[in-house]
Structures are given as C-alpha cells and as structure tokens.
Amino acid sequence: xxxxxxxxxxxxxxxxxxxxxxxxxxxxxxxxxxxxxxxxxxxxxxxxxxxxxxxxxxxxxxxxxxxxxxxxxxxxxxxxxxxxxxxxxxxxxxxxxxxxxxxxxxxxxxxxxxxxxxxxxxxxxxxxxxxxxxxxxxxxxxxxxxxxxxxxxxxxxxxxxxxxxxxxxxxxxxxxxxxxxxxxxxxxxxxxxxxxxxxxxxxxxxxxxxxxxxxxxxxxxxxxxxxxxxxxxxxxxxxxxxxxxxxxxxxxxxxxxxxxxxxxxxxxxxxxxxxxxxxxxxxxxxxxxxxxxxxxxxxxx
Amino acid sequence: xxxxxxxxxxxxxxxxxxxxxxxxxxxxxxxxxxxxxxxxxxxxxxxxxxxxxxxxxxxxxxxxxxxxxxxxxxxxxxxxxxxxxxxxxxxxxxxxxxxxxxxxxxxxxxxxxxxxxxxxxxxxxxxxxxxxxxxxxxxxxxxxxxxxxxxxxxxxxxxxxxxxxxxxxxxxxxxxxxxxxxxxxxxxxxxxxxxxxxxxxxxxxxxxxxxxxxxxxxxxxxxxxxxxxxxxxxxxxxxxxxxxxxxxxxxxxxxxxxxxxxxxxxxxxxxxxxxxxxxxxxxxxxxxxxxxxxxxxxxxxxxxxxxxxxxxxxxxxx
Numbered sequence: 001x002x003x004x005x006x007x008x009x010x011x012x013x014x015x016x017x018x019x020x021x022x023x024x025x026x027x028x029x030x031x032x033x034x035x036x037x038x039x040x041x042x043x044x045x046x047x048x049x050x051x052x053x054x055x056x057x058x059x060x061x062x063x064x065x066x067x068x069x070x071x072x073x074x075x076x077x078x079x080x081x082x083x084x085x086x087x088x089x090x091x092x093x094x095x096x097x098x099x100x101x102x103x104x105x106x107x108x109x110x111x112x113x114x115x116x117x118x119x120x121x122x123x124x125x126x127x128x129x130x131x132x133x134x135x136x137x138x139x140x141x142x143x144x145x146x147x148x149x150x151x152x153x154x155x156x157x158x159x160x161x162x163x164x165x166x167x168x169x170x171x172x173x174x175x176x177x178x179x180x181x182x183x184x185x186x187x188x189x190x191x192x193x194x195x196x197x198x199x200x201x202x203x204x205x206x207x208x209x210x211x212x213x214x215x216x217x218x219x220x221x222x223x224x225x226x227x228x229x230x231x232x233x234x235x236x237x238x239x240x241x242x243x244x245x246x247x248x249x250x251x252x253x254x255x256x257x258x259x260x261x262x263x264x265x266x267x268x269x270x271x272x273x274x275x276x277x278x279x280x281x282x283x284x285x286x287x288x289x290x291x292x293x294x295x296x297x298x299x300x301x
Numbered sequence: 302x303x304x305x306x307x308x309x310x311x312x313x314x315x316x317x318x319x320x321x322x323x324x325x326x327x328x329x330x331x332x333x334x335x336x337x338x339x340x341x342x343x344x345x346x347x348x349x350x351x352x353x354x355x356x357x358x359x360x361x362x363x364x365x366x367x368x369x370x371x372x373x374x375x376x377x378x379x380x381x382x383x384x385x386x387x388x389x390x391x392x393x394x395x396x397x398x399x400x401x402x403x404x405x406x407x408x409x410x411x412x413x414x415x416x417x418x419x420x421x422x423x424x425x426x427x428x429x430x431x432x433x434x435x436x437x438x439x440x441x442x443x444x445x446x447x448x449x450x451x452x453x454x455x456x457x458x459x460x461x462x463x464x465x466x467x468x469x470x471x472x473x474x475x476x477x478x479x480x481x482x483x484x485x486x487x488x489x490x491x492x493x494x495x496x497x498x499x500x501x502x503x504x505x506x507x508x509x510x511x512x513x514x515x516x517x518x519x520x521x522x523x524x525x526x527x528x529x530x531x532x533x534x535x536x537x538x539x540x541x542x543x544x545x546x547x548x549x550x551x552x553x554x555x556x557x558x559x560x561x562x563x564x565x566x567x568x569x570x571x572x573x574x575x576x577x578x579x580x581x582x583x584x585x586x587x588x589x590x591x592x593x594x595x596x597x598x599x600x601x602x603x604x605x606x607x608x609x610x611x612x613x614x615x616x617x618x619x
Contacts, residue, residue: 143319146599147591148557155591158579159330235444239561242446243576262450262565265465269454276447284442291438 033296040292043285050282054101063092065099065252074268085271087257088264089250093271096252097278103164103253104279107237107246108230108286110168115175116226122176123183124218128191128210138184141177149174153236157245167246171236175229182225186218220297227290231283238279254279306607313603320599321373324592325366328584378589383581388589391574396556396593398468399563399570403555405491410498411548417499418506418544419537425511433503440500449493449565456489463488466567490566494559498551505547509540542613549605553598 024032034040053060062083069090077085084093126137144152156170157163190196191214199209240246241255249256257275265272353359360368372379378388414437421433457465468486477483513519513536522532560572567573571590578586 139315140319142316143323146316146320146602147323147595148554148598150554150558150560151591151594151598154560154575154579155324155327155587156330158575158587159327159584162579231442235442238444239446242561243564243579245579258447258450265450265454266458269458273447273451273454276444276450279444279447280442283444284439287438287442 061095100252108234111171114172119176119179123180127184127187162245231286379585395571395574406494410495414502418503422510437500446561553601557594
C-alpha cells in the first residue's frame, strides 16, 4: 500500500533517501497531512492556548478570582484595571474566566477519558467474544441509548445530588454506550478477517491477538470518536453547572458564571454573555480540531 | 409488513423495561435514605419502621420494583413532595407545553436545515458549501442555553421587541398561539431550541444529497436529457427518507433535551419542571418526568423506524 499517494499537493518527500525508504508510516503521513492543514493547526493553537491559560491561571490572572468587593459590583469593561469588568459579587471577571477554564475543561475531558477506557474495553470484549457476552453487553447499552443524552446526564447527576464528581460520573455514563458501540463495531469488523485467523494458526493466545492485532485497528476510530465527544462533553458539563448540578459556587466555572450573571442580564448584558462565549469558542475549536484529525487519519465512523 | 412492525414493537418492549429499571433505581442513587425527605428529623425508630412498611420499603428490592411498575402501568406515579398533587397531572401538563415548543422547533429546523443542506449538497466544494458546513458546525457547537441568553439580550433587553421569559400573564391554561400577544412568547424559545437540529439536519442532508448525486441513476437521468432542475428533484426525493429519520429522532431529543432552554426562558414545560424537582429534591416528580420523557424517546424512535420502512421498502427487506 503506498501511503505517499494520499498526500496532499505540496507535501514534499525527502529526496535524499533511497527510493525504497521514501514510503512513510501511517502516523508520519497523518502528521504530514495535519501539517498541511492550516485551519486545523490554527484551531489547535487556540485549544492549546485555552488549555495553557487554564493550567497557568495563577500566573496570568490579574486578580484573585475569589476576592469579593461590595463597591465594585457589576462594573463595566476596563473599570479601574478590571479589563472585563466585575461580576455580581465584585470579583474580577477576566480572572474568573481564566480560572473557569480549569473546571470546564476538566469536566469536559475526564468523562471522555473514563468513557473511552470503560466503554472501549467493554466494546472490544463484546465484539471479540461475540454471542452471549456481546448480546449481554450491547443490550444493556441499548437501554442507556433510550435516553436523550442531556436527560440522562441531568437525571443521574440530579439524583446523586450534583457536585463536580457526580457530574463527571454522570457524563461518563452518558458516553459509555456510544463509545462501546464504536469499539464493538470496529472489533467485530476485524475479528473475522484473515490475519486474525493467521495469528491464531501460529499459536497466538486470545490476549496476544487482542493486544497486537485487534487494538491497533480499533484505537483509531475510538480515538477519533473520543475527540469528537470532548466538545459535547464541555457543552453538557457547562449545562449541568448552569442548572446548578455541576460545579458548586464560589468555584469559578463558565456554566455556573453564566447562570449567576444571568440574574443581572438587564444591568450588565455584555458581561452576562461572556462566559457563554468562552464555552462556545472552546467547544467549536475542539470540534474543528477533531474534524481535522479525523480527515487526516482518514477514518470513517 | 405486519411481521416487520410486530418484530420492531417486540424489540422495543425489553428496552422500555430496561428504561423503567433505570428510572426506578434513580431513587437509590440519591444520597441517604429515600425516606429522609418525608420523615421529620426527630422520628423514632418505630415511626421509621411504620412508614417503611406503609410505603412498602421493607420488602425486597425486586418486589418493590414490581409494585412500583404496577402502579406506573395504571398511571399512578405517586404524589409530588413539594406541591402535594399527583405526579401524573403535573407531568402531563408540563409535557403539553414542551410539546408545543418542539412541534414548532422541529419543522422550523427541518425547513432551514434541509434547504441549507440541499443547497450545499448540490454544489459540493464551492463557497456556498463551505459556508453551510461552517454554519452547521456552529449550530452543533453552540451552547443553546447561551444562545437563548444572547437572544434575550438582543431582542428583549436591547430592542425590547419580544418578551424575555415565561408564557405570558395568563399562563399556560389560556395560551393560544393564534393570538400574537401569546405567540410572541414562543418565538425566542423555539428559535433557540431549533439551533442544534438545524446543524444536524443540514449536515445529514448535505451528506445524503451528495451521496445520491454520485449514484448511477443520476447519470442515467442526465443521459436521457433531463434538465438539471428535474434531476435535482429526483435527488432530493431519494435523499428525503434519511433526512426524515434524523428529523424524527430530533423530535425525541428535543422533548427530552429541552431542559436547558426551558430553564433559560422559564418556560413551564417538562424540562423546567425537572430542574425545579431537582432543586426541591422532589424524587417522585424527577422519576415520573424522566420515565415519561424516556418512554416518549423510545416511542419516537419506534415510530420513526416504522415510518421509514413504509417510505422506503428496502429497509424492511434487509
């Protein structure tokens, strides 16, 4: 299979190598395709900036995000050194937006990681074992599929009493069935192929076959699907916080800020819209980066 | 045909059963004893035991589940803890308000999304295609609760053209969407709610149209000298079943997923009731609403499947 044929125009191959070595491996050709996709690189840079800002929040934030002030409530942009003004308790809005990225990103990424690990494992087990095991796993997943995702997240975290950990658990549970289905489909497709048969004929055990022959073919679609879930997870997590089911006050969080600032919509409409804009920008950038990686990896879901 | 319908309905029964198990176990996810909300804090051990017996909570869990299922099947969802009214009355009232929102939002989303997607699919790779694709990414990445707030800021706070929240002074009892004084309350929530489906439907339509355009029969149509407009008509007709299925599913998603939008607009629907029930820790209402919404979702999926098999006979043969 020639990997070079799928390279976009303008991608240069090192000419000084002997011809036999010019064919790239899969991952390096994915890298080359990504490097020649300026849009994805640009959105990736924004994602990186948001993540870095959240990690290094104490170094960047101009003020303490928890420091309240009675006289400085709901001040406009640029008021006395507060670039984006202050919120309903007189806290610096820019600092809270920077710190808010921490919980919002955490609640966006952690559930996806948990769901990928658990759902992916269940899917591979189901897809490889087949028959009864597969039926048991997939029919259980079907039940959770019968809930709209927002409803299931709200129901579980609502019943568990809210809070960040419960919210993350609820979101993970929401994503597991879909993740499981993706992994199961990919595994079932590979399972009946000849090279698995060949591996078994050479005496490879089930674990070795799964580890070396199945996982390599399943991880691609699973990874792509997981990356597309991050944006959904950020939206849902902020939605939970917006409903009072996620992060608890006074912790800065975009969804929570949106919900508390909403009370002042007639006084300071512009500051009220800011946290939502942060959610939107983060979610759309993750979405576009995921789309870019998908087309670079050439995976169809 | 009848056999297919029967099989699909039979498949839906275990799902519905599983859904009811999940809804039943929601009570046990709640921290502490489910009785805590009913009992006074100084209740004696005998009192607790007595109430446990009265509510059947001293029986084994499977028995409790079957008893609960029996009550639910006869329409008895228990009493709301905060309003002391039967849950079934509360839920059906709220559901009709949510239904009103979705029954406007889904057709709106279909018209806008299908038009956008069809135009993009007919001109793949052109500028218009990129604009539509970009718009649909925005549609699915936009937090709709935030869009609602922005629309309120623009149209209610700044322009003062539309009401911000609620269903009007008369409430839901006398609401009539034929009167503009009432109907204006629908505009912002419906537009907000239709945002995500517009993104999804336009994406699906674009994919379906460009896929059908590449099929052999389109070449045949062109070869026999059909005008481009007539060819497009054939293509749209062939891509419709797929898009209609997605639209049907969106109806179920919106019925169950309107909680955020309803909270933003304090629209007295099922989602808003759910968020109130969570704040008040009103578990019977929480359980009843979720069960109802999930069952509606299961039923819409079933109806969509059946309708699709009526429109497109290839599905029931496979």
